[in-house]
Amino acid sequence: MPRQSRRPTAGDVARLSGVSSATVSYVLNKSPGQKISAATTDRVLRAAEQLGYVPNAAAGTLRRGHSRVVLVVIDTLNVGHTNARSLEPLLDAVASCGLTALTYSLVSEEDLLGVVRTLQPFAVAALSFTTAAMRQSLRAAGAQHVIGLNTAEDDNLEPKRPGEAEIGRTQIRHLAQRGPTRIVYVLPATSPRLPIAQVRLRGAQEECVRQGLRAPLALSLPLDRHAIAEALSSLESLRGTTGVATADDRMGIAVLGAMADLGWSAPDDLAVVGADNFVESEFVTPPLTSVYLPLANLRAVTVEWLNKTLSGDGQSTDHALLGWDAAAECVVRRSS
Amino acid sequence: MPRQSRRPTAGDVARLSGVSSATVSYVLNKSPGQKISAATTDRVLRAAEQLGYVPNAAAGTLRRGHSRVVLVVIDTLNVGHTNARSLEPLLDAVASCGLTALTYSLVSEEDLLGVVRTLQPFAVAALSFTTAAMRQSLRAAGAQHVIGLNTAEDDNLEPKRPGEAEIGRTQIRHLAQRGPTRIVYVLPATSPRLPIAQVRLRGAQEECVRQGLRAPLALSLPLDRHAIAEALSSLESLRGTTGVATADDRMGIAVLGAMADLGWSAPDDLAVVGADNFVESEFVTPPLTSVYLPLANLRAVTVEWLNKTLSGDGQSTDHALLGWDAAAECVVRRSS
DNA sequence: CTGAAAGCGCTTACAG
DNA sequence: CTGAAAGCGCTTACAG
Numbered sequence: 038m039p040r041q042s043r044r045p046t047a048g049d050v051a052r053l054s055g056v057s058s059a060t061v062s063y064v065l066n067k068s069p070g071q072k073i074s075a076a077t078t079d080r081v082l083r084a085a086e087q088l089g090y091v092p093n094a095a096a097g098t099l100r101r102g103h104s105r106v107v108l109v110v111i112d113t114l115n116v117g118h119t120n121a122r123s124l125e126p127l128l129d130a131v132a133s134c135g136l137t138a139l140t141y142s143l144v145s146e147e148d149l150l151g152v153v154r155t156l157q158p159f160a161v162a163a164l165s166f167t168t169a170a171m172r173q174s175l176r177a178a179g180a181q182h183v184i185g186l187n188t189a190e191d192d193n194l195e196p197k198r199p200g201e202a203e204i205g206r207t208q209i210r211h212l213a214q215r216g217p218t219r220i221v222y223v224l225p226a227t228s229p230r231l232p233i234a235q236v237r238l239r240g241a242q243e244e245c246v247r248q249g250l251r252a253p254l255a256l257s258l259p260l261d262r263h264a265i266a267e268a269l270s271s272l273e274s275l276r277g278t279t280g281v282a283t284a285d286d287r288m289g290i291a292v293l294g295a296m297a298d299l300g301w302s303a304p305d306d307l308a309v310v311g312a313d314n315f316v317e318s319e320f321v322t323p324p325l326t327s328v329y330l331p332l333a334n335l336r337a338v339t340v341e342w343l344n345k346t347l348s349g350d351g352q353s354t355d356h357a358l359l360g361w362d363a364a365a366e367c368v369v370r371r372s373s
Numbered sequence: 374m375p376r377q378s379r380r381p382t383a384g385d386v387a388r389l390s391g392v393s394s395a396t397v398s399y400v401l402n403k404s405p406g407q408k409i410s411a412a413t414t415d416r417v418l419r420a421a422e423q424l425g426y427v428p429n430a431a432a433g434t435l436r437r438g439h440s441r442v443v444l445v446v447i448d449t450l451n452v453g454h455t456n457a458r459s460l461e462p463l464l465d466a467v468a469s470c471g472l473t474a475l476t477y478s479l480v481s482e483e484d485l486l487g488v489v490r491t492l493q494p495f496a497v498a499a500l501s502f503t504t505a506a507m508r509q510s511l512r513a514a515g516a517q518h519v520i521g522l523n524t525a526e527d528d529n530l531e532p533k534r535p536g537e538a539e540i541g542r543t544q545i546r547h548l549a550q551r552g553p554t555r556i557v558y559v560l561p562a563t564s565p566r567l568p569i570a571q572v573r574l575r576g577a578q579e580e581c582v583r584q585g586l587r588a589p590l591a592l593s594l595p596l597d598r599h600a601i602a603e604a605l606s607s608l609e610s611l612r613g614t615t616g617v618a619t620a621d622d623r624m625g626i627a628v629l630g631a632m633a634d635l636g637w638s639a640p641d642d643l644a645v646v647g648a649d650n651f652v653e654s655e656f657v658t659p660p661l662t663s664v665y666l667p668l669a670n671l672r673a674v675t676v677e678w679l680n681k682t683l684s685g686d687g688q689s690t691d692h693a694l695l696g697w698d699a700a701a702e703c704v705v706r707r708s709s
Numbered sequence: 710c711t712g713a714a715a716g717c718g719c720t721t722a723c724a725g
Numbered sequence: 726c727t728g729a730a731a732g733c734g735c736t737t738a739c740a741g
Contacts, residue, residue, distance in 0.1 A: 044515070046733095046734055046735085047734070047735065047736095048734080048735095056711075056712085057711070057712045057713075058712090058734085058735080058736095059711075059712060059713080059714095059736080059737080060710090060711060060712075062735070062736055062737080063711090063736090063737095066736080068736085068737085071710085071711090071737095072710060072711095073710070073711080074710065074711090077710080077711080091490045092734085092735070093435070093493075093733085093734050093735065094490070094491040094492070094493070094735095095431045095432075095434035095435040095440065095493060095733085095734080095735090096431075096435050096717090096733070096734035096735035096736085097734080097735055097736075098431035098434075098717095098735090099429070099431040099432050099435055099716095099717045099718065099719085099733090099734085099735075100716080100717050100734080100735050100736050100737085101717085101735085101736075102717075104431065104491075105491070106491070106492075111476075117453030117454060117457060118453060120453075121453060124478065128478065128480070132484075137487070137488055137491050137492075139475050139476070139477060139488070139492075140447075140475070140476040140477065140478055141475060141476065142460065142464065142476055144464070148468075151473070152473055152475070154427045154430070155430040155440075155441070155442070155473050156430070156442075156473075156475075157429075157430070157431060179380070260652070262655060262656060262660075287652060287653060287656075290653050290656045290657065291656040293656070293658075294655075294656035294657060294658055294660075297658040298658075315653070316596070316623060317623060317626050317651070317653050317657075319598060319630075320598060320623075320626045320627040320629070320630040320657075321626065321630060321653075321656075321657050321658075322629075322630055322633040322634075322657075322658065324598075324630070382717095382718055382719085383718070383719065383720095384718080384719095392727075392728085393727070393728045393729075394718085394719080394720095394728090395720080395721080395727075395728060395729080395730095396726090396727060396728075398719070398720055398721080399720090399721090399727090402720080404720085404721085407721095407726085407727090408726055408727095409726070409727080410726065410727090413726080413727080428718085428719070429717085429718050429719065430719095431717085431718080431719090432717070432718035432719035432720085432733090433718080433719055433720075434719090434733095435717090435718085435719075435732095435733045435734065435735085436718080436719050436720050436721085436732080436733050437719085437720075437733085438733075
């Protein structure tokens, strides 16, 4: 197999079409303010096509000072389908603007900054809550533009996930309507998603105060059917008057399974509400009520923002907000 | 807010430490074959630290001919948790080799080639089956090295997902052991994962022949509890003698839910087996039996491969294989 | 309407 | 042991 021959450069295209590499660049980038004759344009385009010319992005990046990549940051603390739902419209938006979308799974913020320094992306679109300080660091590291999920109000506040507390509050509001006088909040004993679970719990605690309910009993349980059943059985005396909120639907489904093992049924023995609205929650028996955060038209918002920054003066590094409905939605099913 | 001052370059570091930028490069890259005095090394390191110097990756890429990025390709046709499980060890492996891992969600192969042309990655690690032709294209587009899930045998064969057929075969082998004489295969009516479902069905069909069973009844159903219940009720006469295999656990859980609505129970009325071993499958009632493909030590295989290519002559563009256990595993639970 | 030339920031063969 | 210089492939201000 012959060694892959050198990849064609703008110079090669120029030579073939009998113009300078500058003209090639003007034609291929449709540089505004450059009038190139139709005949020349045509020759250049034909030559580029013939050679299969693809600009060397690294050279462009070096010259321009930033790449044409949009780095989409995924929050690994979100459940998979939550990310998937947001990702698709975002990737779509980026592609439709002629930019290259790359996904980065957020492990640590330090690591993300390293990637940004490496990539010098045109923009970072963070599908996670970002503080003003973090956005500042991202721009300092070389991201021209930063967009993220965040609320103007909470900019510098911890926790960084204001929407999560709202999920906890909404779970309690729903349970309170159903009659229970006592709340149990079940979170996973160990899980990478524990930080989110804790914010949800905090929201639930707040809402219990507001509703005049006793503080919720927080139960850290392993994702193990038998262990959960055992823990629930010690709550025997609470049957009939208790609502259970779980940190997510996975735990909610596990609780329903454990209840079945105990011969208990929802909502009579315990009313159960989960979070994140897993697809599976509709299919279990009884179907699981769930609270989640709907994301507003991400695609449209992103396209509009990218177009604005692309046509902008090139200097603006302001951040923008990704669409975000502050209100959590409760899908009521038979478990509560 | 003052405009961000120019980012420091190797030249700045050189000036501050009183050496040339060549020496800076030698020190920072620990260039073999260059003897730099300890004193100089120290001064350079100190100056780089002081200025917060980070090499401009685009310049390095331009000069070197490829970047230090490993592009990890995710197959969006796999379910989220399948990808997540593979992704973690891979990202870990890449980081531990001092390279930058970026994730790309495979939409189309053409689009992936575009990203590779843009990024000129050091390597592409594809968490999807890749044909020899595709790996060839990837290298032509600028990926120095390519690694992927694939079997040497099936290199040029369609379908590109040999493991999926094995899932279907294993589902049938399991059901056949349980006594059913008739097989129903349930796949989603519409789903982005339909291509995978169809390969699984084909595997199931093969295995039915091998087991001397009648060809499976293939049922395309929407992910809708009532619609599934209705479809199942027309199978009334098959109760007690039929095994149901579903294209994945989501559909399996939906089938169990629909059966509950009909007052049927698994495994007595229908023995049910799903695929992909969702975490939730253990928690539904009855717990769902599931077949999945375990991935072998991805991290170790990847690290070994990266180290080999990094220390290699720099010219080799051969591909390697990611760890892959050809055997599917069946987690037996009470639904079958 | 088009081209010659500079320069983005690295890396490395070469000269000392 | 260290430095001067070339060059990777673009883009763009400038000159014609």
